[in-house]
Amino acid sequence: MTVDLTAEIESNTDDLLALVERLVGTPTVSGDEKPGQEVVVEYLESMGLEPDVWVPDEADLEGHEGYAPTSVTEEVGFEGRPNVAVRIPGSGDGPTLTVGGHIDVVDVTEDEWTRDPWTLTREGETLYGRGVADMKGGLAAVLFTVKTILESEADLAGDLIVQSTIEEEAGGTGGALAAIERGYLPDAAVIAEPSDIPNITVASAGVMYFEVEVPGVSAHAARGHEGVNAIGNATLVYDALEELDRERKDRTDFEPAYRADPGLEGHETNINIGQIEAGDWPSTLPSRATMYGRVGWPPGESREEVREQIEAAVAGVTGREEWTVDADPTVEWFGWQAAPHRTDSDSEVAQLAKAAAEDVTGETGAFVGGSGGMDERFYKRYYDVPSVSIGPEPRSIHGADEHTTVTSLVETARTYARVIPEYCGTAD
Template sequence: MESPIRDCSAAALSWLAHLVACETVSGAASNLDLLRRVDGALRGMGFAIRYTYSPDRQRANLYASLGGDVGGVLLSGHTDVVPVAGQEWSRPPFTLTREGDRLFGRGVCDMKGFLACVLAVLERLDRKALRRPVHVALTFDEEIGCVGVRSLLEDLHVFGIRPEACVVGEPTQMRVVRAHKGRHALRCAVVGRAEHSSLSGIGVNAAEVACALVAEIARQADQLAQGEGDADFYVPYSTLAVCRVQAGQATNVIPERAEFDFDLRFLPSADPDAVLAPIHAHAADLQRRMRARVESSRIEVSRRTAVPALLPTAAEDAIVERLFQAGAARGSHVAFTTEAGLYQAAGIPTVVCGPGDIAQAHTADEFITLAQLALCEDVLARLLAS
């Protein structure tokens, strides 16, 4: 879908250049410099500002309200970006560059483009004509498990701040998404007993045990693919994937330790604990067999991240209709996970709608088009005026 405006505003470009220049890599870099400039701009518009911080106080969530704490729309986006290390960029990743209709830079699509549009539209907002409150949330460390938004939501609950709806501006090409999969990220550590490889069978080979559990995960993934699904998703079933495996130090030593990470992406209708139960049961059975040989052997499965799915409910009907009236298009369900599931779980009707294509997110030479930014500005301006 294209906007009648062929170019985005100079204000959006200026904001995007500033946001991209802030190297806010998840978990590794502070976002406080980015927030300082945003804070100054929003306070100048009359917004009341709140902060919640990471434990080391190097990263923060910014929450801004204009027109009251209750009611109105919350526009939410994360400030962190994924690393550029190991990617072959053809241009400086933290400098906004333009080529034709495309703007390049880390985070332009996911999701600093949306934040730039929000800030540009708010600068033009006729605050005297405002009919409802406006809220803005900028969160930290979304890319590593939606970390920051959790403390933000706790803060809103404690102080009775309750928007009537939330729009999370992840890249959907300005299509309204009402459902996405949930995610559990898990780590499995297997501890056996090292031996010289010529004595295989005396100790417990942690790598072999890990492989047996990986095979069980693959079997469960196949069963999910054959089970009941949801045709509204591009991948219409819950998925399991092993994403990282590490074991062993030398070819003549039986590995004492093996570790792997695996990922569950589950449909809104699925129970993640039920999906994982057969894997936990198989791990317990393997551990019993390990301990029959070496009592100190063990398998530890830990959950690293848990983000709920976003479900389509009647509570979102009003904000969906307002977005349609503002010029957004109807979208399908998506497989990627966002903070929207957490906002919804906190009782705030939430949808996902933002500029850019998820296919460009996290890639080398990440880009967004000027037309997408222009459309986003147009939709947001109409939404806030409604």
């Protein structure tokens, strides 16, 4: 049966790419996922399935240890942003497997792109478009594989859960976590994040966003000696966080993060100030500067430990000679508040995924991960469900001219066609 499934997938590559084209051509920036979910629902219904489509309720989630309101949710709420899932019952007592991923993508700066980001562009073996790698390509491969399995009349012994969730790019609590809390809890999960097949992702990073309010004293620029420029104070905070970042890099090592990308060695953790707001007039010393940052780190530290380090570094600037205001800078945490996770590479689903991916590609893969935050954490960290990622080659994800290859997408689908029936088992 497995040989027939993989051969069927390879012989119908155009159908897979047609689905990728539809998904890429339907913008789904975090906060506006509904148009893409309508494509997913239509595709599932074309298989004779009746998908569950629901809008998450924050009241059902806010007491969960893994929940944090995302910046997108705080801005637009959940209304009109549905999750989609369907449970395909098995005919025996095999284990339940979840497959799928997130429908949302990050926004684009169109003048940086050399191609239309919302149109799938094929140039030889390369496919360009926002989300083609992260992760509409992988999601399309999941959906196409499930359709191929159903059309083959393969008799799975265990249940198969197929899902498409929202807001992973903003934190994911209204997506994957909401699906689990709705009752879609499997024995293992395979997510379509781009792992660069045949590599299998088994770990994700902790990710937190923070805001630093930096005080100053306003004054006319002509009498600047009577005030304190908050932007100058912000540079002290920036320098302190840069120093902490270097210290953390020196003491942090997580080999899976750089196993497939040696350039990540020494950069497994990172602190970045990505935005700063201050002032409203060139002739005035601003009394306040606001800095927005992100800290990421691999498994090995808790959120509490990382928060304490950030807060101590910020508080420490008040002891410097250059700090000349009575008020102290303050730190607030918002948006992404994800803890890291790591699935045991000896787990059944991890071993099965790696063996299948290596067999399909004819190459040797590795267990990788720990450099970015992902939905897989919800399964392993809070429910002890092993979760891995199998996905295509990721190039310039979140950047201009995001792309992957036809070959890696087809190999991803063929790997799913191996993993799903082998994990769930078949009735015969």
